[in-house]
Amino acid sequence: MAELEKKLNKLEIYCHSLKSGLEECNINSPYKMPKTQKLHPVSHQINVMEPFLAAVSDARSSVRLLSRALTLQLRHMGGKVYERVSFLLQPYDVKISLSKNTRGLTFYLQALLNKAFFEDFESVEFQKSASNQILNPMDRCEANFDSFNVLHRLTWEEVLNKGTRYFSEDFSRFCDRKMSEIVAMLGWNRTWPEPLLQSFFGASKSVWLVHLLATSLHPSLPIFRVDKGVTFDSVYMEDMGGDKAKKLVPSVVRIMVAPGFYVHGSVVKCKVLCRYLSNNNSFHSNSEDKGLTRLSSSTVNY
Template structure:
């Protein structure tokens, strides 16, 4: 337009007065200008459409994640509802027994880990392990040298399970549900769902944090009581006296961090098992086998597993290693060390 105007001005002196600027040129320039605007708008539309497509892709990904979260929450809700309902059908009862067995197996694993560490500390402290085992169970005919370690496992197991058949685990007062966020007082007549609720709260908490936040709650006192029963002060002094002073906290039963943590986790697993046992209706029963009783496959399991009978005589129980349980009419066998066996390992 500027060029046309300049050319027009140059020639204006030569043009007659009646000359008019051609109208077709204006229309042509308007069309070109509009086409240019359309191309710019088309580019902008394409850019915006690309952004919309990208946002649609993001929405699709987020929707898939949301659907997964909804499905996961629905699954959790169903599981929680199942836990709250009484399990009347045989399949539900069987599933519950399997849960108890799984938790029992976890407890036994933690008991074995702690016992192994305890034996190692006793050996480092110069203990005569065979003599110590004989002071617990005397005159045991071991099937293989070194089997005296099962005596220490028995000592730890039976000590931790002592008073398991009492609703407050023998602490002597009303129950306190300790979940790391505070203490909730519960009367002795607590319904089974109350124990289940306490179980869920304890599972969701770190047992080490529970002790630090609530040193006076029932779980803390349970740990203190069981430690005093298992580890005599003279024994503790002997075990930790020769350790590097950097490894221990003086004047505390938390004498060795690894030892302390293993003990607390072991105690936590037993505490959870006890709470689960009292959420059953009827309550899970515990039993152990006396020394000298004839072996019964119904109520007992050979703790060695790979041993065979010496003759036609039935072997006898030397000592109980892990107690047994009765869940309704179902028996979870007690693990026992038998005498009169030969090892086939």
């Protein structure tokens, strides 16, 4: 808590200096900012930043819970779904097993789910080439923040009673698209049991809230992703297998598990699983499960 307060204080100072600099620049510049476009008050930026950091953490936890639920369902989905997941992980040189290291399978499913959920995060309503319904940036930010304040209280029981469309048509369309994309990705067309649907709702809601908060500021808070084979950089990446591989050096990214965000001169690190170099500079791999990074139980609750 003390660390969070320290970060918020630094952010407030940064926002204040940024606002002062922009105002001075606007006064002296021949290209003045139109009066209709106002700067965000520092208080608004603080009000957005604190829930944004919490929302990112909640989104990662919710997607992790969904991946665990899907891992348990894999045994009942049939061989075709298992083969489909194996096929999706082939580009990352990963082999999975239902009988061994289900924790590792959960992390790889988490990576696939986050890739699906955060696709086109930068676009309006997660849709490429979508048009803005509100053209004034400040008004659009306020509308997104108002939507966040409404939806973050939304419960599964309310959705069962009234449906997502009753509370937000935009959020409802997002849920429909992501459900279709994940079903197509897994190749599993059976009816989902209610606990799995509830986990999906939790993940969808949390990702949507991150999007609303990121776009509650102008300019929006940028997302960033890393691809396989990229050199590991501890400034921007967190190795989720680091606790287990203390004697090994993370060399390159094997797969990104969760994206990161740039936050006004700071960064929310993306989560990755790595390939490692041993002391003799050779790549480390497990002979029993090629490409599967072993994870300790303490790493699961990140």
